[in-house]
Amino acid sequence: MKHVTRLAASAALAAGLALSAQAAAEVKIGVIASTTGPGASLGIPYRNVYTNLPPQIAGQPAKFVILDDGSDPSTTVKNARKLVDEEKVDILLGPTFTPGCLAVSDVAVEAKIAMICLAPVVVPPAKMPWVYSIPQSVPVMIAGVVEHMKANGGKTIGYIGFADGWGDLVLKALEATAGPAGIKIVASERYNRPDTSVNAQVLKLIAAKPDAILVGGSGTPATTPHIALKERGFAGTIYHTHGVIGADFIRIGGKSVEGTIAPTGPLMVAEQLPDSNPIKKVALDFFAKLSPAYPQVRNAFSGYSYDAFLLVQGAVTAVGTKAKPGTPAYRQALRDALEATKEVVGTHAVYNMSASDHNGVDQRARVLVRVEGGQWKLLK
Amino acid sequence: MNFDIALLLIQDGLTNGAIYALLALAILLVFAVSRVLYVPQGEFVAFGALTLATLQQAKVPGTAYLVAGIGAVAMVVELVAALRERRRQGLASSALLYVVIPTALLGLAVWLAPQKPPLLVQVLLTLALVVPLGPMTYRLAVQPIANASVLVLLFVAVAVHYALMGLGLVFFGAEGWRTPSFVSAQVALGPMTASAQSLLVIAASAILIVALWQFFGRTLWGKALRATAMNRTGARLVGIPTEASGRLAFTLAALFGAFSGVLIAPFTTIYYDSGFLVALKGFVGAVIGGMTSYPLAALGAVLVGLLESFASFYASAFKEVIVFSLLIPVLLWRSLMSRHVEEEHDE
Known part of the structure; x- marks a missing residue:
């Protein structure tokens, strides 16, 4: 009888361990978006991508923790600390305005967590290891x-x-x-x-x-x-x-x-791109995937949000089971994987990161468009 | 710079100056009667412009719901106050002001908006929707603390500014709107051509200013307002209800704000938070007038408009710096010219 109890206890313990291991395998992605304040008209489309994506990344369960900073850099910093210290996120996406990005970059360097800024910002070399910014410069x-x-x-x-x-x-x-x-x-x-x-x-x-x-x-x-x-x-x-x-x-x-x-960015005129352009397929997939839940998906800002997601997805795949989500080792591994990004096709660009380039875009990330008959048309 | 350009700049400066003058008078009026530095004045400009823009798309503007909502809150506050004081008088008029009229306006807006009424009706409906927010703001934010110090009233005004701006974002969204010109003709005036729209703005502002002057000079209510502005205690002693004066001042200020919004909507894209900067320039005008003199405030506002126009031409990057720096010499000059008066302690 004693024997059976011990067996049951160890079985329960094993099950508990397995459960906690599974829970820990969840990748936590912290998002800071300005959904109120002067930056709201950009912040809302940035955020809507993450609220409408399924909660998984590269086959692993994922959780998006989304905070609003009211377009105020000091709130952005508070949010970043909260995400890092309390939520223990593995990576930061955002903020969605340039002054916020500059403010949070210090937190990212200090906490040793990679951040992909969703607004254009020139990343100084001192912050280069941890800070990425994907919009075209x-x-x-x-x-x-x-x-x-x-x-x-x-x-x-x-x-x-x-x-x-x-x-x-x-x-x-x-x-x-x-x-x-x-x-x-x-x-x-x-x-x-x-x-x-x-x-x-x-x-x-x-x-x-x-x-x-x-x-x-x-x-x-x-x-x-x-x-x-x-x-x-x-x-x-x-x-x-x-x-x-x-x-x-x-x-x-x-x-x-x-x-x-x-x-x-090419995303704005995706249908008009030639079929030979790899960005066309990714952009159209993106529209098809999100438009049922979010009809106004066709905008540059949502595109950046999705590209950041694709980059993280690439990094999560590369890291695989080498480290456990929620640990400093995993954060480090994600950062390293991001820097090794090669030819990842997004909706705005084909991204190639390196130790000296954390923007990762080239002239493929730019097309010229002209207003013709009240529509944006690709200029050939 | 040649003569033509100078004339165009003057025309531009006068048009903007006319709008700043309306706002300067409103800010001055509210300050004189209730001692509130009316920071939220700009919100009424934005509300007026955005309400008109929404009506032009045959949609029901957010202000219609906003008026009904804030009216309901004001009614609740009024009921609580009446219950506490065990009085019944005044409740009927409050119900009329805070519930019946806003509800009627909401109904009117819902009924009229999809029919695309003529422009004049749209403008009148816009004014009818925005103006009641003035007295409601007074009832909710100022009346309960009407005897507080100027500083406390300023803090409350700032809070109201943020609250109204936030509500603007909720009810109008983050995107801006621009309305088509009321009149698109060009008028030849001697050596220059002016756009009819600019002349309309200047004329409308002038008419409103003259109307305000007549109101102050000839009507009982206008005189009551002036008396309250001069001496609140004295005015109360001779039987002028200071609360009603305050309510009237806020109503007039809301009218001036909404009207300015309607006037500038065709010139620029207005956002829910655009009004603040426009009203701030009106405030500079009012300060030039020493916060006491209506004609000087109006002149000061026109001066701000002209200065802004010429500053934009010569040094556009420093335009706002130049306009707001104007305050420093003006304040210096005024403090040198005026004799020092002891602060009132009996408030």
Whole structure:
């Protein structure tokens, strides 16, 4: 009798161990998204991918722990610490705005956990081991605009952008790429997102007589100078950045944004890509998988979220059973696997990471699109 | 810079200045009557613009539900207060103001919105939907602490600003809207052409300002407001209900805010949080007027508009710096010119 009890006890113990081993095998993915505050219009599509993906990754059970930071970098940092210390996540995805990324990168380095920032940020070498940022860098995108302009014989360009970090980034990228291409920047103006009028800046731009104008804005506020330029009769090409791609830009801009040229990730025009482009299949799969639960899935931000998921999936597969999720060894293994990413096809790019490149995209991550008949069309 | 450009800049500055002037007057009015620095004034601008934009798409604007919701909350607060004071008087008028009218407005909006009524009806409906939020804000946030210090009232105003902005995000969403121009013609004015829309804005603002002036000068309520602004205790002694004055001031401020929103909606894309910066420029105008003089505040706001326009032309990256730095010399000058008055301690 005693014997049987001991047997049962050891069986129960074994079962318990097996259970806990299985529970520990769950990969925990921490997500920080700005679903309220000024960054909400981007943060919500970023988040919706993770709320609609099935809870597994590379055949292993997975759990997405999603926190909102209200577009406030100090809350972002608090969230990151909570995810690392209390939730014991294996990897961080997000945040979804650049200042938040910069703030959290210190936490990632200190806690030795890999983070894939979903907003564009230039990762300094000191933080390189742990911090990744997958959106196409601004120079990659703007170089496309400059190439197009050069091919069409443009010699001078005017610039008007937001009076904030984004406007600075775009102007710097333009200065870096326009000079070598023999294009001169003849005017450079700034405005604020909520400005009721940009007529003064537009008058000055037109007085400088540029062949083309680049608007360094994003979202619907980028239409403000565009509409004013058209009202004052500017006839040259108006280029925009990848920050404007979406139906809302055309909804607000209407007829006046017809003919706009902008760079973007291939995902936005997936159907129009040639079949030879590997990104086409991945992007269409992504739409098919998520659109039943999330009909507005076709946007750049959800694409970045999904690409980050694909990269993690690749890393989880590579790590396999070499380490247990929830341990420092697993975090280290995930980071190493991420850095070894080779030719992972996403919805925006084909990713190749290395010890010195934690962005991982090349010119395959950029296409030019033009507004034709109220639609974004691939420019061939 | 040539003469043409200068004329265009002046036109632009005057158009924006006219809107800032409306907001400056509203901020000044509320401050004079209730001592509240009205930070949420900008939210009414955004609500006005977004409500009109929603109506133009033949949808029911979020403000319709918002008014009904906040009205219900105000009614509950009113009932609790009445119960505590064991009084029944005033409840009927409160029910009318906080429940019957908002519900009627909600019904009207649901019925009218899908029919795409003419623009004038849309504008009137927009004003009708947004303006009741003014007195409701007063009832909920200010009336219970009407005798607190200016600092406490400022904190509460900031809180109301954040609350209304958050509600704006919930009811209108994070994306911005822009309405088509009311009139698209260009008018030749001597050596320049002005857009009819700009002239409409300037004219509408001027009419509203003159109406406010007449209201203060000729009506009993206007005089009551002025009396409350000059001396609250004295006004109460001669039988002016200060709560009603406060409510009226907030109603007028909401009207001015919503009207400015309707006016600027065709010029730019308005977001749920766009109003704050616009109202802040109106505030700079009001400060130039020393927070006491209506004509000086209006002039100051027009000056802000002109300065902004020229600053955008010469140094667009520093435009806001230039506009808000204007406060420093103005405050210096005013503090040198005015004689020092002891703070009132009897409040």
